[in-house]
Amino acid sequence: MPELPVTDIGEHVAIEGLTQVFDRGNRPLTALSNVNLRVGRGEFVSVIGSSGCGKSTLLRLIGGLLQPTEGRVDLAGATPAEAQRRKAIGYVFQDPSLLPWRSVIANVTLPLEVNRRSRGEDRRRSPHDLLHLVGLSQFEGYYPRELSGGMQQRVALARALVFEPSLLLMDEPFGALDEITRRAMRYELLRIWQAGDGDSGRKTVVFVTHSIPEAITLSDRVVVMSGSPGTVRAVIDIDLPRPRDEDMETEPVFLDYVVRLRRLLGEG
């Protein structure tokens, strides 16, 4: 295995020569081929690409839900498995995946109830504060089925933040929402992420999406992937000032990024 270069102070995720082959009997599928990527601490990076380009696979490899066929993932000096044991990774999926028999507040506190040895009380946030942050204070006692899709996804976000992970992995979290809710959630996420400026600093976010405006609005950098097998085609710096708002989406700079990303994705 190649020696990993000494990591910078500000580096959080380092991906080296990552290749993932799914063994499907006599027709193995190469989902990722030699992917290299670095994400700085506190950086917001989106991974964009068409369906089946391996972007979800990449996220699962970073989160340790999959073991890579080749290459390695380094999370600030730890393997993904070690990071999991330290509860350093927060996950938000496309499906909110809330437990229907638990109330909203009990869903948020679920991560605190498992793997208790890894973390003391010091590294947890008040679930009440978090529900306030995502605008659901009045719904603590409700059950998931009583909430809309957007509200459920906000609960999932609060659940991912309650144990103060330093790394947040989001796999098309707004993909199942309608366009209006989706846009609202985009800015809500920005607000929540920026609110993390205080004590523990902003979280590092790796955000998988197939929406170009979503990727531009949220990210410091956008990783463009192409499929079969999944490779990184380009990495674009998004040089827009923060905090960002909806007006930005009609500005020429923003539209330039849209055009550029569309070309890279082969849409026009």
Added chain:
Amino acid sequence: MERPAPLAAVRAKAPRPAGAESGAVAPAVAEVTRPLSLARLLRLARRAAGDLLPPVSALLLAAGIWEAWVRLRDVPEYLVPAPSAVVSRMAEDPAFFAREGLVTLQGALAGFALGSAVAITLAVLMAHSRFLEKSIFPLAILVKVTPIVAIAPLLAIWFGFGLMPKVFIAGLIAFFPVMVNGLLGFRSVNAGALELLQSLAASHLEVFLKLRLPSSLPYLFAAFKVSIPLSVIGAVVAEWFSGDRGLGRVIQVANNNLDLDTAFGAVFSLAILGIGLYLLTAALERRLLFWHESAAGV
């Protein structure tokens, strides 16, 4: 697919006590804790009537047709007794039927509990290992296809008379549905929730307690509703062959004496037992599975 419901609509749909600071839900809380009023009593009575009227009227209609048929065709009572005769026989000596019914009930419940416990244990093992699933499942099917009636007489030889053969047969019959559904239930978990727990390095035990067990409850209750009446049948079969007490024994003796009023009285008692157990299970299910889709599907 899900639309974002306006907050007011959600709140109106679900008058659940949600945080004391929320003034908007306070009236709903007050309504729940209000003492019994006349209006509320009437509402409860109406609901009870709505629940009871359809089954009771269907039952009475069936009994009426049976009664009419027996009387009009002059069916001899050693072939088919009239429902009225059976009911008056039961009213004559209710303590007898209750006492024997209780004996059967004990055997059935003990068997059900034992069979379910073994079934759930095996299902847990199989849910965690394909190897165990492949080795245990054929054995379980072997048990399932064994004709109980064939081995029932042997049980009297193995275990003697009394409770043991009853528990054995009732457990054997209750076992299979619980095991199959339990296995399915322990595996039917939300993939995202499972990955979430894995990403937190949750232990197998934590995943089981927090996710697999609650997820399996709808499946387990479906199995219980099948298995509980079956375990009553199992207990009766055991009593038939090797019982000194119980409704199965009552039926056997009465049949030999051509005392069909008593035999049918025992059958009616069994029916009451089965219905009661089923309703109890269903009530418990409604309480525990308030969150499940099936709770809204009626």
